[in-house]
Structures are given as structure tokens and as C-alpha cells.
Amino acid sequence: MRHVEPQVRLIARPRLDYDEIAAYLAEVGGDRWLERVDRGEPDDAQNLAEFAGRICYRSWEPGLNPNVTRIRTDQEEYLRNILASAHGSVLEHVTFSFALHNVSRVATHELVRHRAGAAVSQESLxxxxxxxxxxxxxxxxxxxxxxxxxxxxxxxxxxxxxxxxxxxxxxxxxxxxxxxxxxxxxxxxxxAPEGVATGLVWTANVRTLRHVIENRTAPGAEEEIRLLFGKVAELMVKEAPALFGDYTVQDGAWIPGWRKV
Known part of the structure; x- marks a missing residue:
């Protein structure tokens, strides 16, 4: 028997093909959007969310859609509006994968209840x-x-x-x-006891992540899963601050600025 601590590792994140995005934008007249965004692995998650949002209204530039006469050009402001307006469907395109290590089957039995927008591959005993x-x-x-x-x-x-x-x-x-x-x-x-530590890969989109972080760090949640998703939340604030920066933390509970996204 050995004492262990639950661990979280972010092992996969979105990666965009900017050549294909550029080809699409050349057809619809939104070339300048690519000039406004930073490219690269750390930025791909937020860029994908913005891309998915703008395609809904063809809001790459004013005038491409006659109903759109002005646009938000700052990505952080744009994504904040996505969260505030509960336009959560665009966040479902953005997924992250985590290796959860030394987590008990108590925690994983609770985690698998979050099926929508998630994928699970768990160590099989x-x-x-x-x-x-x-x-x-x-x-x-x-x-x-x-x-x-x-x-x-x-x-x-x-x-x-x-x-x-x-x-x-x-x-x-x-x-x-x-x-x-x-x-x-x-x-x-x-x-074997239900508390025995195990491992799994857990993948979730941003909409699901926001929901699970709020619910599983709440004061009434089981304490190991609170610890686990506190760590997940800390990773996501660093990884995609425009998508997770609205949270405040009170006694370990991560409370979003905008709910029902």
C-alpha cells in the first residue's frame, strides 16, 4: 500500500490548419481576421472558438453580412461576449484531453456521470x-x-x-x-477497495469543462473530485484565459461569471 496524490496532466489541445482557414476566408472575404489573431498552439483553442462564432454571423468584417455594420476586433472582448450571451454551442468545438493519474474509482464513478461532451478511457482492472x-x-x-x-x-x-x-x-x-x-x-x-487509485484519459469540450468545473468544485461535491477539478481549472485558466478567466475562487469553489453557457 502506498500513499498517492491525484494528478492532472493536459495531454492534448486543439491544433488549427491555418492554410485551410485562409483558403476559406479568401472565399468569403474575411482574410483580415487572420491578421488580427496570434497563431500557434497556445492560441489555437481561443482562435477556434472565435472562428466558430464568427462563421455564424459572417462577422469577419463589417459589410460581409449586410446586417453587421460593426464588429469586435479584440479577441478577449469577443469571447467575453460569447460567454455573456450564453452562445455556448461554439465552445463545443474546442476540446482538451487530460491524463488523470492516481485518482480513485470513487472519483471516476462520479466523473463518468458527465457524459455529454466528454470521452473516457479508463484503466481496466x-x-x-x-x-x-x-x-x-x-x-x-x-x-x-x-x-x-x-x-x-x-x-x-x-x-x-x-x-x-x-x-x-x-x-x-x-x-x-x-x-x-x-x-x-x-x-x-x-x-479491491473503491478508493484504490487508477488512471484514465478524459476529454471534454469547453462547454462541458465549464459545467463540470463549476459543479465538481462546489462545496457539496466529494472532496477528492473537488481537488481534482480545482487542478483542472488552474490549468485551463493558464491555457485559455479568455474562455476561463471569468471565474472567481471562494473556499476552493470555482464560480463562473457567466453560467448556462
Missing amino acids: RFVRLDDLPFWFPDWAREDPELMRRATSLLEQMEQFQHWMAGRFDLDAEGVPFAEKKAKTSFMRRF
């Missing part, structure tokens, strides 16, 4: 045999010596049982078919 039981303890639990003594003892006993079963089933013997290993490993996972 039907295939991955447990040879130790990584476990996260909140600070208040660590400050209770008797609780920690009993909890550690119980986890060590469960861990020893995992090793005993692997030996009992001869899973490491030469020639054991993988199908048998899978079946026995699936049985063995039933004796």
Missing part, C-alpha cells in the same frame, strides 16, 4: 492486475493516527490477499492462457 493498492487520504484523515493505523492495516491485508490469489491461481506460471488470466484478474478486482 479486468486486465490490469493489482500488485499494490495505491490510495489517497485527505488531510483530515492523515491527522488522525488511530484512523491511519487501522486503515493502513486493512489496506495491507487486502493487498496481501491480492498476492495470495495470484499465487493461488498460478497466474505467473508459464503457459497460462491470457483468457484465464483475464477471468481471474476480473475476480480479484472484486476484493
Whole structure:
């Protein structure tokens, strides 16, 4: 048994093909838009959101749509208006992928409830045999010596049982078919606690991210998932400040300036 801390790594972000965007804009008369935006990986997420928004009204330049006589040329101002007007559909084009490491199955069972706008690939304990039981303890639990003594003892006993079963089933013997290993490993996972740490890749669009950050850092949310999405929120404010800069933080709760986006 080992103590672990939940970790979040941002592993994928939008990447735009500016040549194809330029070809499109040349046809509709919006070439100058590309002159106003910064190009490159850190900017692609916000550029994609702006591009998706402007295509709705052909608002690349005044006059391209006779109904549009003036436009916002500052990207931060433009995206702030997207958030304020709850034009959230354009944010669904912008997706980010995270590697969530050392997070419990308690947290992942809650996370998979957010299905809309998200994709999940989680470590399968039907295939991955447990040879130790990584476990996260909140600070208040660590400050209770008797609780920690009993909890550690119980986890060590469960861990020893995992090793005993692997030996009992001869899973490491030469020639054991993988199908048998899978079946026995699936049985063995039933004796692992729900708090055992695992890993997954979680992908979500910006609209979903904003919703989950607000809901899962709220005071009533489970404390590990609050910790986890506080870390996600910190990453996103740095990654796309024009899309996440409206939040204020109160006692760990991330409160958006604009809801129902």
C-alpha cells in the first residue's frame, strides 16, 4: 500500500490548419481576421472558438453580412461576449484531453456521470492486475493516527490477499492462457477497495469543462473530485484565459461569471 496524490496532466489541445482557414476566408472575404489573431498552439483553442462564432454571423468584417455594420476586433472582448450571451454551442468545438493519474474509482464513478461532451478511457482492472493498492487520504484523515493505523492495516491485508490469489491461481506460471488470466484478474478486482487509485484519459469540450468545473468544485461535491477539478481549472485558466478567466475562487469553489453557457 502506498500513499498517492491525484494528478492532472493536459495531454492534448486543439491544433488549427491555418492554410485551410485562409483558403476559406479568401472565399468569403474575411482574410483580415487572420491578421488580427496570434497563431500557434497556445492560441489555437481561443482562435477556434472565435472562428466558430464568427462563421455564424459572417462577422469577419463589417459589410460581409449586410446586417453587421460593426464588429469586435479584440479577441478577449469577443469571447467575453460569447460567454455573456450564453452562445455556448461554439465552445463545443474546442476540446482538451487530460491524463488523470492516481485518482480513485470513487472519483471516476462520479466523473463518468458527465457524459455529454466528454470521452473516457479508463484503466481496466479486468486486465490490469493489482500488485499494490495505491490510495489517497485527505488531510483530515492523515491527522488522525488511530484512523491511519487501522486503515493502513486493512489496506495491507487486502493487498496481501491480492498476492495470495495470484499465487493461488498460478497466474505467473508459464503457459497460462491470457483468457484465464483475464477471468481471474476480473475476480480479484472484486476484493479491491473503491478508493484504490487508477488512471484514465478524459476529454471534454469547453462547454462541458465549464459545467463540470463549476459543479465538481462546489462545496457539496466529494472532496477528492473537488481537488481534482480545482487542478483542472488552474490549468485551463493558464491555457485559455479568455474562455476561463471569468471565474472567481471562494473556499476552493470555482464560480463562473457567466453560467448556462
